[in-house]
Amino acid sequence: MPDEPHSTHSESRRVLSLWDTVSLILGMVIGTSIFRSPSLIFSNMSGVGSTLLLWMGGGVLSLVGALCYAELAATWPERGGDVTYLSRAFGNWLGYLLGWCRIMIIIPANVGIMSFAFQDYLMQAGNLDPSLSPWISLLAVAAMTAINLTGVQSGRRAQNTLTISKLIGFAMVILAGLLIASKGNWPAMSAPLTAGRAANPGLALVFVLYAFGGWNDAVYLAAELKEPQRNLPRALAGGVLAVLLVYLAVNLAYSTLGIEQLRIADVPARDLSIRAFGAYGGVLVTGLLMVSALGAMHGTIFGGTRLAVAMGERYSTLRWLRHWSPQGAPTRGVLLVGLNTFLLVSAVETETGRTLINRLVQAVGATQAIPWNQFGGGFDTLLAATAPLFWAFFLLAGASLIVLRIREPLTPRPFRTPLYPLSPLLFMATSGYMLYSSVMYVQWLALLSLLPVVPGLLAWCFERVNREAASPP
Numbered sequence: 001m002p003d004e005p006h007s008t009h010s011e012s013r014r015v016l017s018l019w020d021t022v023s024l025i026l027g028m029v030i031g032t033s034i035f036r037s038p039s040l041i042f043s044n045m046s047g048v049g050s051t052l053l054l055w056m057g058g059g060v061l062s063l064v065g066a067l068c069y070a071e072l073a074a075t076w077p078e079r080g081g082d083v084t085y086l087s088r089a090f091g092n093w094l095g096y097l098l099g100w101c102r103i104m105i106i107i108p109a110n111v112g113i114m115s116f117a118f119q120d121y122l123m124q125a126g127n128l129d130p131s132l133s134p135w136i137s138l139l140a141v142a143a144m145t146a147i148n149l150t151g152v153q154s155g156r157r158a159q160n161t162l163t164i165s166k167l168i169g170f171a172m173v174i175l176a177g178l179l180i181a182s183k184g185n186w187p188a189m190s191a192p193l194t195a196g197r198a199a200n201p202g203l204a205l206v207f208v209l210y211a212f213g214g215w216n217d218a219v220y221l222a223a224e225l226k227e228p229q230r231n232l233p234r235a236l237a238g239g240v241l242a243v244l245l246v247y248l249a250v251n252l253a254y255s256t257l258g259i260e261q262l263r264i265a266d267v268p269a270r271d272l273s274i275r276a277f278g279a280y281g282g283v284l285v286t287g288l289l290m291v292s293a294l295g296a297m298h299g300t301i302f303g304g305t306r307l308a309v310a311m312g313e314r315y316s317t318l319r320w321l322r323h324w325s326p327q328g329a330p331t332r333g334v335l336l337v338g339l340n341t342f343l344l345v346s347a348v349e350t351e352t353g354r355t356l357i358n359r360l361v362q363a364v365g366a367t368q369a370i371p372w373n374q375f376g377g378g379f380d381t382l383l384a385a386t387a388p389l390f391w392a393f394f395l396l397a398g399a400s401l402i403v404l405r406i407r408e409p410l411t412p413r414p415f416r417t418p419l420y421p422l423s424p425l426l427f428m429a430t431s432g433y434m435l436y437s438s439v440m441y442v443q444w445l446a447l448l449s450l451l452p453v454v455p456g457l458l459a460w461c462f463e464r465v466n467r468e469a470a471s472p473p
Contacts (some may be wrong), residue, residue, distance in 0.1 A: 177253025
């Protein structure tokens with residue numbers, strides 16, 4: 001087993017309940033994909049029925065991943081989450097690299113993605129000048145960063161409020177579907193795709209699985225969760241199941257629009273609500289979209305910045321990140337994630353940033369500039385750029401479960417993943433498929449997600465030298 005990293009084991013109070021954690025999972029997972037992705041999914045499927053089955057399949061695959069994480073989290077209920085699992089399974093260097101990449105680009109990118117979604121909806125609602133778009137995203141990031149600086153209790157209450165508001169909004173969308181369904185005369189539920197096109201369930205599954213992403217950040221809350229060995233598995237499994245139920249109910253409501261309308265609707269929830277409630281329905285859904293985006297931003301910052309604290313507790317060169325405010329906020333972690341999000345938003349949303357990135361990728365061998373128009377704006381650009389790194393580490397997390405079962409068979413495991421080893425192998429296969437699909441889609445843009453890897457390896461070398469120097473002869 002690899003040697004244990006430096007740790008100060010600073011403790012925070014266990015104040016988060018099971019509901020708080022489920023609320024955070026709902027907040028982190030249910031962002032805007034359920035609103036933005038349906039047209040991409042339905043346009044690659046032959047009908048509503050097959051699409052609902054695909055959503056169910058995506059939920060089951062996500063649940064399998066959550067159950068794998070549940071075993072790891074219950075066995076090692078530490079704030080470091082998958083940093084701990086990868087360190088024990090493959091060595092401290094890989095755990096360090098995972099944590100570094102998460103706090104430097106993966107978590108900030110997820111926050112930035114949701115800020116772009118918030119920006120898009122506010123721009124549409126207010127018919128604002130396009131030149132304001134980067135500033136709206138940055139203001140949203142600043143607002144969610146400020147809330148997370150106020151402390152764990154206020155952050156917990158803010159997340160619960162945002163999640164409840166979001167669920168009320170979803171209930172209104174489902175009600176709109178019921179009202180339309182009660183009138184009868186449903187449109188066609190299946191129809192051939194446009195000439196020359198064939199159904200592509202594999203591509204549709206990519207968008208479905210992205211819509212379920214984010215539940216894994218709950219493991220970083222272990223040090224603040226009451227009874228983590230019991231509640232973390234419950235929160236992970238229950239949170240993913242709750243998301244699946246919401247998604248199935250919403251897609252059933254969408255189906256009242258008919259397959260042909262769903263293939264072209266930018267935001268089917270808005271079309272559905274306008275049809276059921278009139279113009280006020282469009283206002284309702286716009287508000288719901290913005291609340292969903294803010295809730296996902298807040299939940300990602302709240303959960304993800306706990307990883308920054310864990311890195312500060314484990315590694316001497318990052319010790320400055322372990323700071324907690326008197327109110328229970330990981331102040332420096334929040335500020336670091338906020339700063340990195342600001343940089344990413346500026347990089348992909350401004351002409352100066354895009355020019356700089358083009359020069360970087362060409363410096364490492366790209367034969368042409370990144371086709372920014374292909375990715376349709378900041379939301380799609382950040383999603384596409386960081387997906388390969390995200391799924392690569394997910395694949396390694398699944399492998400760590402198998403490695404640790406073999407290497408540490410006597411370690412007590414309060415929760416065991418059902419159907420082992422089939423479950424982790426299925427999780428790894430899913431992650432591998434998503435890794436391949438994302439690389440094929442983004443090509444040279446994937447280099448954006450690799451930018452922190454080399455500095456991360458250099459930082460680990462410095463950490464290793466420091467630890468060896470501090471060790472007794």
